[in-house]
Every structure is written in C-alpha cells, then in structure tokens.
Amino acid sequence: MASDDRHHDSAENGDAENHHISKKTKLTLTSLITTSEILSEFSHHDPTVARINNGSFGCCPATVLAAQRRWQYRFLAQPDLFYIRTLRPAIDHSRLLLLPLINASHIDEISLVDNATTATAIVLQHISRSFHENRFQKGDAAVMLHYAYGAVKKSVQAYVSRAGGYVIEVSLPFPVYSNDEIVAEFRNALNKAKLENRKVRLAVIDHITSMPSVVIPVKELVKICREEGVDQVFVDAAHAIGCTRVDVEDIGADFYTSNLHKWLFAPPSVAFLYCRKAYEFDDVHHPVVSHEYGKGLPVESAWIGTRDYSSQLVVPEVLDFINRFEGGLEGIMKRNHEKVVEMGEMLANVWGTQIGCSPDMCSSMIMVGLPTSLGIESEKDTLNLRNHLRENFGVEVPIYYRPPKEGEVNVVTGYARISHQVYNTIEDYYKFRDAVNQLVQDGFTCALLLD
Numbered sequence: 001m002a003s004d005d006r007h008h009d010s011a012e013n014g015d016a017e018n019h020h021i022s023k024k025t026k027l028t029l030t031s032l033i034t035t036s037e038i039l040s041e042f043s044h045h046d047p048t049v050a051r052i053n054n055g056s057f058g059c060c061p062a063t064v065l066a067a068q069r070r071w072q073y074r075f076l077a078q079p080d081l082f083y084i085r086t087l088r089p090a091i092d093h094s095r096l097l098l099l100p101l102i103n104a105s106h107i108d109e110i111s112l113v114d115n116a117t118t119a120t121a122i123v124l125q126h127i128s129r130s131f132h133e134n135r136f137q138k139g140d141a142a143v144m145l146h147y148a149y150g151a152v153k154k155s156v157q158a159y160v161s162r163a164g165g166y167v168i169e170v171s172l173p174f175p176v177y178s179n180d181e182i183v184a185e186f187r188n189a190l191n192k193a194k195l196e197n198r199k200v201r202l203a204v205i206d207h208i209t210s211m212p213s214v215v216i217p218v219k220e221l222v223k224i225c226r227e228e229g230v231d232q233v234f235v236d237a238a239h240a241i242g243c244t245r246v247d248v249e250d251i252g253a254d255f256y257t258s259n260l261h262k263w264l265f266a267p268p269s270v271a272f273l274y275c276r277k278a279y280e281f282d283d284v285h286h287p288v289v290s291h292e293y294g295k296g297l298p299v300e301s302a303w304i305g306t307r308d309y310s311s312q313l314v315v316p317e318v319l320d321f322i323n324r325f326e327g328g329l330e331g332i333m334k335r336n337h338e339k340v341v342e343m344g345e346m347l348a349n350v351w352g353t354q355i356g357c358s359p360d361m362c363s364s365m366i367m368v369g370l371p372t373s374l375g376i377e378s379e380k381d382t383l384n385l386r387n388h389l390r391e392n393f394g395v396e397v398p399i400y401y402r403p404p405k406e407g408e409v410n411v412v413t414g415y416a417r418i419s420h421q422v423y424n425t426i427e428d429y430y431k432f433r434d435a436v437n438q439l440v441q442d443g444f445t446c447a448l449l450l451d
C-alpha cells in the first residue's frame with residue numbers, strides 16, 4: 001500500500017537516541033511511495049478506462065519507462081561501443097538480480113528472452129529435435145492442461161504433434177474449489193498414457209492458468225511427474241512472477257518461464273527462461289540463430305541480431321520501483337491478492353453469483369460469475385460483451401465462457417477475470433459493478449449484440 005502522506009511528518013523531537021530512531025524511521029517512511037506518486041507513475045494510463053485486466057499485458061511505471069529510454073539513447077549515442085562493451089554485462093546484471101527473486105542456484109540457469117511465447121518455442125523445439133533425431137519414438141506422449149494458453153497449445157501442435165508426438169490433455173474442472181480435483185485429473189492423464197504404453201516425454205504445466213485463471217499446485221504436479229518417470233517438465237508461468245511466489249528450486253521443473261512485463265512492472269517485452277542444470281541440456285537453443293549459436297542458451301539469447309534490448313536492461317529500476325512499496329514484492333502480491341478476493345466477492349454478492357475458485361487458489365486475478373440473465377452462450381458472446389463493456393462503459397475486463405454441463409440449468413456460463421494491481425482503486429470495480437447492473441436492469445442479453 002502506498003504510504004499515506006500524513007505519515008511523513010513523524011516526530012523529530014526527543015533525546016539523541018530517539019532522535020536518531022525517528023530520523024531513521026522518517027527516512028524509511030519517506031522512501032515509501034505515496035498515492036499521488038502512484039498516480040503519477042501510471043499517468044499514461046487512459047483515465048476513462050477502468051483497467052481491471054492487468055493480466056493480459058501488465059503495466060509499466062513512468063520511472064521504469066524513463067530508464068528504458070535512457071538505455072535506448074545510450075545505444076543510439078554510440079552503438080558500436082554499446083554492442084562491444086555495454087550490452088552483455090548489462091544483461092548479465094539483470095540476470096543476476098533475478099537469481100534470488102526466483103531462487104535459482106546459478107546464473108547460467110537464467111536466460112532473458114522476449115516473452116513466454118519465445119520461451120515455449122525454445123523448449124518445444126528442443127523436444128521436437130528429440131523426435132526428429134530419434135531420441136524419442138513416434139507415439140511418445142506430451143501431457144498438457146486443457147486450460148493451457150492458446151498460443152502454447154498451437155506450439156505443442158506445431159512442434160510436438162507434427163514431430164510424431166501424441167498429446168494428452170488434462171481436463172480440469174471449473175469452477176474448482178480444491179487442489180485435489182486438479183491433482184486427480186493430472187494423475188488420470190498420466191495413467192491413460194501408462195495404459196496405452198506410452199512413454200511421457202514432456203509435461204507442460206501452467207503455474208497460473210490464463211482463462212479461467214487458477215493457481216495450479218505446480219510443485220505437487222512436478223513431483224508426480226518425477227515419480228511417474230516423465231522425462232521433462234516445462235512450467236508455463238507467464239503470469240507468475242510478481243503475482244505469486246516463485247521458487248524454481250522448490251518447484252523442481254526442468255524449464256520454467258515467466259514474463260517480467262505482466263506483473264513485475266517491466267516494459268514490453270521481457271521474460272526469463274530458467275533451465276535447471278542448464279549444462280545437462282546442451283541442445284536447448286534460441287529459435288533465432290545468430291553469432292552466439294552453440295554457446296549456451298543465456299549467451300545465444302543475449303544476441304539475436306540488431307534490435308532493441310532495452311526492456312531487458314531495466315531490471316534494476318524495476319526492483320527500485322518495487323522496493324518503494326511496503327513489504328516490497330511480497331507486500332504488493334499480498335495486498336493485490338487480498339484486494340482482488342475482496343472485490344471478487346463483492347461483485348459475486350451483488351450479482352448473486354459465485355467466484356470461480358477458492359481464494360487460496362487465486363493470485364492477483366480472480367474469476368467472478370456474471371449474472372445468467374446476460375445470456376452468455378458462446379465464446380463469441382464473451383468477446384462481444386467484452387467489447388460492449390469497453391466501448392459503452394469504459395471497462396476493460398476479459399470474460400470466460402464456461403459451457404453448461406449436461407443436465408445443468410440456469411448455471412453461470414460467463415466469468416469475468418478481474419485483476420488487482422497497485423494502480424487500481426475501488427472505483428474501478430464499482431464501475432464494472434454498475435455497468436453490469438445497468439445491463440441487467442435494461443434487460444440486455446448477448447443475443448442483442450449479434451450482427
């Protein structure tokens with residue numbers, strides 16, 4: 001939470017020791033960000049929009065954008081010097097700062113890439129080569145969640161299915177109120193592979209699924225993979241860093257990627273890809289091959305041709321920004337989680353619906369059921385409704401279609417994924433509440449939006 005401006009006037013009188021303490025206290029307090037400073041950091045946000053979708057594209061404060069601009073000018077001032085002397089050490093510095101944040105054991109395990117999509121291509125091309133070069137057999141399996149991100153599913157199709165791999169999807173329940181339900185479905189999928197005598201070469205597991213958004217018990221699923229002899233585990237944690245605690249050692253996957261531009265305040269676009277015991281994976285390469293090919297993924301990724309690397313260089317300023325908040329990253333995550341749960345429950349109560357998972361299974365995003373009278377009957381309806389909310393009410397929020405199961409009547413079929421980030425205020429959620437209330441009151445249904 002931003003420090004309240006009133007707190008800045010801490011007492012400075014008293015004896016020497018007290019004076020010393022109060023001065024120290026004052027120093028700490030004045031360094032905490034204030035509400036007006038937060039407003040100023042995000043003053044480039046469109047003020048007419050209640051932005052309750054941090055999940056899709058994240059956000060970047062003004063001080064970090066200014067630092068990025070400085071790096072861009074530094075490159076343009078003397079590109080040759082920048083390339084020869086500056087770039088690599090600056091990228092290494094960012095990697096080093098990430099090390100304790102994710103609890104990796106060695107800097108060589110961390111590469112900086114553009115985004116989670118690129119990281120996915122790196123891992124899946126590595127798997128694809130194993131099929132093509134006969135280390136894996138045709139019909140060997142890859143397991144992934146049914147709720148895997150659309151682009152990741154396409155990558156699995158492009159790199160695993162096309163190489164001869166057999167894909168098993170783990171169907172997940174939603175709404176979901178217990179991790180046990182997820183674990184049971186995951187075990188079912190691995191059993192299916194066993195029954196069919198398939199060797200499972202890869203498991204792709206989300207840390208936080210995108211739509212619907214649920215925090216997956218990733219450590220437990222990785223442990224099951226190890227027990228069942230799954231070859232390699234890739235965790236798509238695109239949303240995780242800055243949204244939930246990340247401890248790559250503890251999770252124990254072979255590969256783990258997270259965007260820094262979603263919840264860690266970095267500019268678009270930068271992600272890290274962690275490769276456990278990187279030296280064991282000598283065939284992991286960046287999809288864009290350049291001069292450094294064959295020197296290990298971190299070095300390959302640090303030069304993929306002439307381009308703007310500035311988003312990778314501002315990790316120090318990102319951490320400076322985070323440390324202006326009480327409790328640093330932990331504090332931000334805790335407050336975002338508490339707020340998003342509170343707002344989700346408030347909306348569900350007003351609309352007579354429910355939240356889509358128990359509060360301990362969500363992070364800084366939560367799924368909130370929308371009133372059934374809105375008549376959400378397809379994915380197209382969710383897209384139309386989202387556009388309608390943006391264009392007519394100034395609310396930006398993604399919506400998920402949850403088809404009714406056989407026999408279910410009058411069930412909630414539309415869930416909004418709301419986010420909370422440091423720039424949000426309660427008015428954003430009231431705006432959303434009032435917009436939906438207005439639609440209900442007007443007798444609106446999604447059928448009216450069809451052309």
Ligand SMILES: Cc1ncc(COP(=O)(O)O)c(C=O)c1O
Binds near residue numbers: 149
């Ligand atoms: C679970 C998941 N994986 C991967 C991605 C892709 O991230 P990017 O577009 O930054 O590559 C996203 C983006 O929202 C996501 O939610």
